[in-house]
Amino acid sequence: MKKKIAAIIAIILLxxxxxxxxxxxxxxxxxxxxKNDSTVNLVQIKEKELETLQDYQDSYGDATYGLVAYILNIxxxxxxxxxxxxxxxxxxxRYIIGIRKLDVRDKGFGAMIGIITVMVIxxxxxxxxxxxxxxxxx
Numbered sequence: 001m002k003k004k005i006a007a008i009i010a011i012i013l014l015x016x017x018x019x020x021x022x023x024x025x026x027x028x029x030x031x032x033x034x035k036n037d038s039t040v041n042l043v044q045i046k047e048k049e050l051e052t053l054q055d056y057q058d059s060y061g062d063a064t065y066g067l068v069a070y071i072l073n074i075x076x077x078x079x080x081x082x083x084x085x086x087x088x089x090x091x092x093x094r095y096i097i098g099i100r101k102l103d104v105r106d107k108g109f110g111a112m113i114g115i116i117t118v119m120v121i122x123x124x125x126x127x128x129x130x131x132x133x134x135x136x137x138x
Contacts, residue, residue: 065133072126083119087112 056073057066090111098105 060133069126069129069133072129075122076126079119079122083115083122086115086119090115 053066053070056070057063060066060069090108093108094105094112095108098108
């Protein structure tokens, strides 16, 4: 009886070892494919962003103005989710932690006002830049 159990355990261990070896070989090739795909994706993203930057430089007629407009557009895009995260965190300070501690409540309110102000500035600044550069410059 013990020999049968030992034989069954040995067969199961042998099957697991064979399965793990084929899985390891398969994962190695998949890792290489993923690495190549990610490299190709990064190169495509880089080329796309450089083309977008070139479009901004052509639109504004100067490399510096185009770069500033490109950076302001990136800031405009990323300020929305970061602003919402900041509003959520300051809301937690104001309404959840601030129930017990009044100084934290005021801190949460001040942070919320500051985050909303910065978010609005980040949304309006590219428009103001475009109006000033294209409108006043000619």
